[in-house]
Amino acid sequence: MRRYAWYSLFAKFAARQTGRPRAFVAALALILAWIVTGPIFDFSDTWQLVINTGTTIVTFLMVFLIQNTQYRDTEAIQVKLDELIRATQGAHNALLDLEDLEEETLEAFKRRYLGLARAARGDLERGLGDTGTPEA
Helix, strand or coil, X not given: CCCCHHHHHHHHHHHHHHCCHHHHHHHHHHHHHHHHCCCCCCCCHHHHHHHHXXXXXXXXXXXXXXXXXXXXXXXXXXXXXXXXXXXXXXXXXXXXXXXXXXXXXXXXXXXXXXXXXXXXXXXXXXXXXXXXXXXX
């Protein structure tokens, strides 16, 4: 098993569980219980500290879980896009792993494709089609 496989499994499980409606309802019920207990504890500093500390801890930990989930999803999407580029006849293989390029190189690709988009819109305005490859 991979070195940190336990974290990946935990993060996936936690993301699934906390993203469900029942998790929201449980959090809402907890906050409502805290509000209801306000008069019982005379709205004391300790009463306020309990909710502040709890929400801070949960927020802090959720940032890491969300970041893990977003990173994993983004990586999976990038691999899928790379496969589509690789498998498409006439596609530019130089676009594979584009997200890992230096900023200047990425901007050069972006300028090239913005130019192609402008040319295609001009063709549409002249009643021409906008399909095909730039080399065709």
